[in-house]
Amino acid sequence: MEDYPSVLLEQAVDELSRLPGIGRRTALRLALHLLREDEHRTRQLSESLLSMRQEIKYCKKCNSISDADLCRVCSNPMRDQHSICVVEDIRDVMAIENTAQYKGLYHVLGGIISPIEGVGPADLDIDKLVQRVRNEDITEVIFALSPTVEGDTTNFYIYKQISDTGVKVSSIARGIAIGDELEYADEVTLGRSITNRVPFYAGSQ
């Protein structure tokens, strides 16, 4: 056990090291950095974290993080209102938005079904998604969850609840990343990329 020279320092290290990926050594380095900097820097950090936590909203429609009742995507009339891309969290929305290749709406589940981590369907925002598919004029649902057992389970769970609506259900393409060398691809990805091969001209677009 480290013996901290100050209870105030130790408490700050305790709190910082609760964050994911931050060990006690890193936490101490961060705390000492704040002590070396102007007091207003620490105040800005503290206040921005607290006001984010207290004031941030979740879009009433898609569950994405937002400053208003509806997020920027849902409130944008230029977006295609007939397709929903289902993602795990807001980082996936940001990643897809960065590609500028998708013009539809999103639905943020807030996680994926994972019995090991105790996450069941009820913990996710699945009911609202099913309601949206049934009540809004949706023609396509695109699954963009992680290509893991948990992601596939979640996709299938949702699929079962919406398959009777006749909506088109698709999944983002999995395959060898552009620029990757075949020999370094894992077997599952390589296998799927052969099974799900695409016509040459479509694939080269």
Added chain:
Amino acid sequence: MEDYPSVLLEQAVDELSRLPGIGRRTALRLALHLLREDEHRTRQLSESLLSMRQEIKYCKKCNSISDADLCRVCSNPMRDQHSICVVEDIRDVMAIENTAQYKGLYHVLGGIISPIEGVGPADLDIDKLVQRVRNEDITEVIFALSPTVEGDTTNFYIYKQISDTGVKVSSIARGIAIGDELEYADEVTLGRSITNRVPFYAGSQ
């Protein structure tokens, strides 16, 4: 540029990514983690950082971090009041205290002389150290700074100012770490460990 779905989230990411070693991706992960956790967690983190920054004190004697006017070492009458170990920052004090091998006092410089980073002698707590050596009943000063050009420069700068007092000046031993293999040691360390070889029985203690 990432397009954040919320200004509050973006501000929190901005502030977190100012911390050393925290990039924008990590900052986003930390912010989303706080959003998933209870609000009181974020409040505890914010408050502990701010109260640390606002209320922490520096020992009037050795400049170490403290909750009182004098740090735990300086206010402990059981410590040897005649030797001072000169260190760069509080982490070095904690590391040496953890060994339980040193029973004297410390002096925390708050950095080392580094022209490249614009740190001169006036930016460090050297004057107070010189005053302590002259006014307190000090018999030994132990340098425990980094074994770099900057550390050696700082050692020498301090040495010049206290050498006339007749105080014994020493430096912590440099050499091959216990458990390290010779062939992987860098040349400078290996060279110094031969130059500064110790009598066999003293070294095996």
